Amino acid sequence: MKNLIENSSSIVIVSHKNPDGDAIGSSLALFNYLKKIKKQSTVILPDSFPAYYNWLCGSDGILIADKQMEKSKQEIANAELIFCxxxxxxxxLGELGPFVEKAKAVKVMIDHHQNPKDFAGFKLHRANACSTAQLIYEFIESNGHKELVDEFIGECIYTGLITDSGSFKYSSVESKTHLIAADLIDRGLNHTKVHELIFDQNNLSRLHLLGYALGKIQVLDNYPVAFMVLSSKDLKQFNFSKGDTEGLVNYCLSIKGVEVAAFLKEDAGIVKMSFRSKGIIRVNDFASKYFSGGGHINAAGGRSELPIDQAVIQFTQSIKLFLND
Ligand SMILES: [Mn+2]
Known part of the structure; x- marks a missing residue:
């Protein structure tokens, strides 16, 4: 892999639509690491990311494909190496997917989601890793370059670790995850600063939206299921902007006795759904069986084309069926 990087003169890093902290953190960690070994690369994301990540080192150079589609396609077509x-x-990847597929570049997948598709020449895949950011750290480590991890790379990796693990809470966290965090702190990371910059960036309308959403949580009779629903009218009323509803679903899961949580949001004519669960309940299977989605065992997403009211009924009926099985 070291040789592959060494021999590639144009490198692109891509991550998924609706980029989250792990997508952005792992991409920028790799970008900043490559820079340290004198390799220029371009990070391309299908669409924009929440503003509370725009302090991460290198974030100002990210190409947002839906704003700069031609340039993004060109970079992908010209690349010799593409990290996915x-x-x-x-x-x-949305619209970018077919362009990455037919690109001549060698593709390297670094990922921790279930059921990887077979499009990459090289795979660094571990479904039980808590985050891609952890895999990037391990990648740098396996290249013998741990000493290159500085405060800024550390911030990128740490961002992925905490946003994908509920701040070290989920079962995907290993002792290794904590050892990585400890090493990052030894290398100059200010972890408090990172938490504040990501989690303490609320504005009043977001908190009012939160209050409104909490007031709408419902628990299914006789099932360990809680869910909340926000219509596009609700979102508009609270000046919704990207990232405002991130993490809302977890409030449903914090109710005593609840083991499955869902958040249904009306978005551009469809209903997007986030699912969370505890223990052995596989919401990724639920999402793929009923809502054309997927994800991890305890965190997944899906969608419905039905109007929001009907999508809610569709959800409550199918989760009952799923849990009865
Ligand atoms: Mn991730």
């Missing part, structure tokens, strides 16, 4: 981070199915 935090996804394993090219449909996660």
């Amino acid at each position: 981070l935090d996804f394993n199915d090219l449909t996660r």
Whole structure:
């Protein structure tokens, strides 16, 4: 892999649509690492990311494909090496997917989602890793370059670690995850600063949206299921902007006795759904069986084309069926 990087003169890093902290953190960690070994690369994301990540080192140079489509396609077509981070199915790239598929570049997938598709020449895949950011750290480590990890690369890796693990809470966290965090702190990371810059960036309308959403949580009778629903009218009323509803679903899961949580959001004519679960309940199977989705065992997503009211009924009926099985 070291040789492959060494011999590639144009490198592109891509990650998935609706980029989250792990997509952005792992992409920028790799970008900044490559820079340290004197390799220029371009990070391309299908669409924009929440503003509370725009302090990460290198974020100002990210190409947002839906704003700069021609340039993005050109970079992908010209690349000799394409890193595909935090996804394993090219449909996660939206419109960019077919261009990456037919690109002449060698593709390297670094990812931790279940059921990887077979489009990459090289795979660094571990479904039980807590984040792609952890895999990037391990990648740098396996190249013998741990000493190159500085405060800024550390911030990128740490961002992926905490946003994908509920700040070290989920079962995907290993002792290794904590050892990595400890090493990052030894290398200059200010972890408090990172938490504040990501999680303490609320504006009043977001908190009012949160209050409104919490008021709408419902628990299914006789099932360990809680869910909340926001219509596009609700979102408009609270000046919704990207990232405002991130993490909302977890409030449903915090109710005593609840083991499955869902968040249904009306978005551009469809209903997007986030699912969370505890223990052995596989919401990725649920999402793929009923809502053309997928993800991890305890965190997954899906969608419905039905109007929101009907999508809610579709959800409550199918989760009952799923849990009865
Ligand atoms: Mn991830």
